[in-house]
Amino acid sequence: xxxxxxxxxxxxxxxxxxxxxxxxxxxxxxxxxxxxxxxxxxxxxxxxxxxxxxxxxxxxxxxxxxxxxxxxxxxxxxxxxxxxxxxxxxxxxxxxxxxxxxxxxxxxxxxxxxxxxxxxxxxxxxxxxxxxxxxxxxxxxxxxxxxxxxxxxxxxxxxxxxxxxxxxxxxxxxxxxxxxxxxxxxxxxxxxxxxxxxxxxxxxxxxxxxxxxxxxxxxxxxxxxxxxxxxxxxxxxxxxxxxxxxxxxxxxxxxxxxxxxxxxxxxxxxxxxxxxxxxxxxxxxxxxxxxxxxxxxxxxxxxxxxxxxxxxxxxxxxxxxxxxxxxxxxxxxxxxxxxxxxxxxxxxxxxxxxxxxxxxxxxxxxxxxxxxxxxxxxxxxxxxxxxxxxxxxxxxxxxxxxxxxxxxxxxxxxxxxxxxxx
Numbered sequence: 156x157x158x159x160x161x162x163x164x165x166x167x168x169x170x171x172x173x174x175x176x177x178x179x180x181x182x183x184x185x186x187x188x189x190x191x192x193x194x195x196x197x198x199x200x201x202x203x204x205x206x207x208x209x210x211x212x213x214x215x216x217x218x219x220x221x222x223x224x225x226x227x228x229x230x231x232x233x234x235x236x237x238x239x240x241x242x243x244x245x246x247x248x249x250x251x252x253x254x255x256x257x258x259x260x261x262x263x264x265x266x267x268x269x270x271x272x273x274x275x276x277x278x279x280x281x282x283x284x285x286x287x288x289x290x291x292x293x294x295x296x297x298x299x300x301x302x303x304x305x306x307x308x309x310x311x312x313x314x315x316x317x318x319x320x321x322x323x324x325x326x327x328x329x330x331x332x333x334x335x336x337x338x339x340x341x342x343x344x345x346x347x348x349x350x351x352x353x354x355x356x357x358x359x360x361x362x363x364x365x366x367x368x369x370x371x372x373x374x375x376x377x378x379x380x381x382x383x384x385x386x387x388x389x390x391x392x393x394x395x396x397x398x399x400x401x402x403x404x405x406x407x408x409x410x411x412x413x414x415x416x417x418x419x420x421x422x423x424x425x426x427x428x429x430x431x432x433x434x435x436x437x438x439x440x441x442x443x444x445x446x447x448x449x450x451x452x453x454x455x456x457x458x459x460x461x462x463x464x465x466x467x468x469x470x471x472x473x474x475x476x477x478x479x480x481x482x483x484x485x486x487x488x489x490x491x492x493x494x495x496x497x498x499x500x501x502x503x504x505x506x507x508x509x510x511x512x513x514x515x516x517x518x519x520x521x522x523x524x525x526x527x528x529x530x531x532x533x534x535x536x537x538x539x540x541x542x543x544x545x546x547x548x549x550x551x552x553x554x555x556x557x558x559x560x561x562x563x564x565x566x567x568x569x570x571x572x573x574x575x576x577x
Contacts, residue, residue, distance in 0.1 A: 179307045179369065186365040190305065193363035194298055198322040200261060200356035201294045203329030204268050204287060205233050207349045208280075209412060210330040210431045211342040213419050218342070219277045227412050227535035231528040232281045234408070236288030237295075238524035245296035245517040246380055253301035254367055260293025261357040268350035272343040295520050304369045327437035334431010383514045391567065392507050393515065395560050397522040399460065400500045402557045404526030406467055406550040407493045409534020410474075413546045414486070416538060423479055436486050440494030451499060457561050457568075459499045464557045467492030471550045475543065489550075496557065497523070 208215060208229040216226040248256040267287040274280035329349050337345035387393050414433065418425045450459045470488025473481050501519055508515035530553070537545030 179305055187306075189363045190365050193360045194302070195324075196356040196363075197257060197261065197294055197298065197360045199325035199328070200265070200353040200360070201291050202322045202325035203332075203349050203356075204264055204325075204353050205237065205291055206230065206326055207268075207271075207329050207333060207346050208233075208284065208342075210334045210415055210427075210434060211337055211345060212412065213415050213430075214337055214342040214427065215277070215280075216416075221277055222535075222539050223413060223416050224532070224535040224539045225277065227531045228281045229277075229284050230408070230412055231531040232285040233288035233291075234524045234531070235528040236285040236290075237292045238288075238521045238528060240289040240292035241296050241520045241524070242380075242384070242514065242517045244293040245300075245514060248293070248297040248300060252367060253297040253304070254364055256293045256297045257301070257364075258361050260290050260297075261353075261360060263287075263290035265350065265353045265357045268346075268353050271350065272347040296517055299516065301367065305365070305367060323437060323440070327434050330434035331431050334434075335428040337431070338426055338428040380514065383510070384518065386510075387508065387515050387518055390507070392564070393504060393518075395564050396500050396504050396507065397519055398560055399557050400497060400519055401522040401526030401529075402553040402560075403463075403467070403493050403496045403500070404523050405530035405533070405553040406471070406489065408527040408530025409537070409546050409549050409553075410471075410486070410489055410530075412531040413534050413538045413543070417482075417543050422477060423482075433483075433486065436483075436490050439487050440490045443491040443495040443498075446495075448498075448502075450495060456499060456503055457565050460496060460557065460561045463492045463496030463499065464554050464561070465492070467496070468551060468554045471547045471554070475547055 212223060212226045212229070215221075215229060216223060219226070244256060244260070264287050267283050267290065271280065271283050271287070274283055332352075333342070333345035333349060336348050411434070415430050417423070418430050418433065419427070450462065454462060466488050470485040470490075470492060472485070473488065474485030476482060476485070501516075501523075504515055504519045530549075534546045534549050537549045539545075541548070
């Protein structure tokens with residue numbers, strides 16, 4: 156609880172009213188910059204590790220002599236591990252503390268990251284990546300809760316924005332760095348470099364993050380947790396939002412898992428470093444996500460989802476072209492549409508859940524990363540069976556799912572309006 160002080164009392168004066176002083180962190184105050192930079196570094200480490208093999212899949216396929224559908228498991232296992240463990244990790248953070256869980260998660264993830272370059276087989280590599288993803292689940296499960304408890308409400312959006320920026324920078328830079336390093340020294344050295352960067356980020360995070368002052372430990376009560384989860388899953392709107400997040404990520408995961416194969420093969424034949432640099436397109440997503448609020452203000456939530464789905468579908472169709480510039484434009488539209496749709500859906504979850512918001516957000520993240528794993532696997536299988544057109548077909552089906560679910564939501568909202576006015 157915030158600390159309180161009392162104003163000084165003059166002799167003979169009436170007793171003053173106690174003035175509550177909010178001791179939580181705020182911009183310009185002590186500890187705020189340290190906290191912001193610490194969580195930014197945690198975001199960088201998390202997403203650099205999580206997607207560290209995605210830009211390297213053609214090289215991994217070549218070394219182990221496997222198809223794209225098999226190599227893609229190095230991505231799907233990590234995101235799948237995160238999806239499965241994000242809800243349990245959110246419960247652990249309620250009992251043992253946000254900073255404790257985040258520190259332990261990063262410690263395990265970077266330790267595994269040091270071992271990954273030495274994996275003797277694809278099976279070992281996939282297992283290590285699954286463990287790494289499960290460990291990283293403690294970051295998204297705890298970081299936003301830490302911020303909500305330790306930062307003043309007016310500064311909360313900015314603080315969360317810095318953490319998300321770290322996610323974006325980590326995801327983008329991890330892919331770009333691995334692409335260029337792998338071109339010269341191979342995928343094992345590239346993954347090792349990311350592991351070393353993550354170790355530095357993890358150490359700095361632990362040294363910089365202020366000790367929590369407002370955390371109150373809860374108890375691990377599975378019955379209460381399961382009751383909250385059941386309540387969220389019984390809400391039709393939340394179910395639709397979870398499905399939309401998963402479907403958007405299915406498109407994104409499939410496209411970016413396979414795009415390396417598409418661009419290193421004929422007719423493009425791009426070197427690995429250039430292919431890794433393609434992930435700079437993520438900057439477009441950072442912009443589209445930050446402007447999603449204005450899009451919702453103009454079109455409404457469902458209108459914004461239609462616009463995001465249409466933009467993504469247009470990008471998928473453009474990417475079928477044999478022109479490199481049209482393929483790149485297609486990636487820009489896919490990325491912009493995905494991040495806008497994800498921002499709209501995830502923010503709607505927080506607004507819709509009236510209680511148990513941490514669990515509601517954890518369920519969304521779980522669905523989101525299940526979509527990533529499914530997209531990586533199914534997109535790669537489709538590429539193996541039908542080339543890039545197969546991957547695009549999977550993406551278009553996922554976008555059709557988004558549009559269909561949004562149409563159902565529109566009809567449900569209109570039905571409720573008619574009942575309310577009847």
